[in-house]
Structures are given as C-alpha cells and as structure tokens.
Amino acid sequence: MLAFAAVVLTSHVSITLAEPSPKALSPAILNRTVTATLPDSQHIFPPGAGAEIANSQCMICHSAGMVTRQPPLSMSVWKSEINKMRTAYGAPMPEDQVDALAKYLTTVNGKP
Known part of the structure; x- marks a missing residue:
C-alpha cells in the first residue's frame, strides 16, 4: 500500500x-x-441564481470551465452527479444546497 x-x-x-x-x-x-x-482557473461560474453555490462548492475541486464544458444534463442527472460528489468523494456541500445547484447547472449547462 x-x-x-x-x-x-x-x-x-x-x-x-x-x-x-x-x-x-x-x-x-x-x-x-x-x-x-494544474491549469490556472481565474474564471468563475456565469452569474445567476446558484452561481454563489457553484463558486464556493464546485471550485473546491473543479474549475468553472471543467463543469460548464460537461455535456448538457437534465436536472435529475445534475442532482445525481452532485450527490455523488458529496457521498463518494466527500464534497462538503450541505444537502440543502443540492437542488439549487442542480437547477443552476441545468440553467447554464443543461437540458431543462
């Protein structure tokens, strides 16, 4: 080991x-x-309801560009991905922010 x-x-x-x-x-x-x-990420998520959650939670491990370059995903798939980050990878994101972040990510890079 x-x-x-x-x-x-x-x-x-x-x-x-x-x-x-x-x-x-x-x-x-x-x-x-x-x-x-690692690539320098000076960029933040696009403005919108939920951007502050993405900037404070997603950018702990990911660049904004890495997230926004994902294929368009539905809100349910974004929620699944966010919960995977929380449960499998230990992202410290509060459960009560999952829906708001999934809605935001669907708005900026998803399938409504």
Whole structure:
C-alpha cells in the first residue's frame, strides 16, 4: 500500500510517495516527489441564481470551465452527479444546497 501526502499551493500540487517496506527498496525510491502543475482557473461560474453555490462548492475541486464544458444534463442527472460528489468523494456541500445547484447547472449547462 502506498502512503501519500499532498500539499496544494495555489495551482501547484506536490505529492510525496513512500513505500511501506524500507528494507526492500532503495532510499531513492522511498522518498520521491512528483510535481504537477494544474491549469490556472481565474474564471468563475456565469452569474445567476446558484452561481454563489457553484463558486464556493464546485471550485473546491473543479474549475468553472471543467463543469460548464460537461455535456448538457437534465436536472435529475445534475442532482445525481452532485450527490455523488458529496457521498463518494466527500464534497462538503450541505444537502440543502443540492437542488439549487442542480437547477443552476441545468440553467447554464443543461437540458431543462
């Protein structure tokens, strides 16, 4: 099993991987660092009822562009996607904001 730690600095992520068996691996393998530069997202969601929820909740993990480039989805599919982010990935979004966000995402990038 790999253990990892991540440090996020603005749009830069650094991940250090460590193997569990120090006797079997060299020191170079035990402490290696992988660096990735993420796309800079200076953009926010388009204005509208629910944009403040999208900007404060979705942009914790996603850029506004990544979300708005999704195929047009119905409100029920957006709700399912939002709830998946909450339950499977631990998004800290309050349940009482799901409907408002799904409605907003359907309005800006969906099938009514």
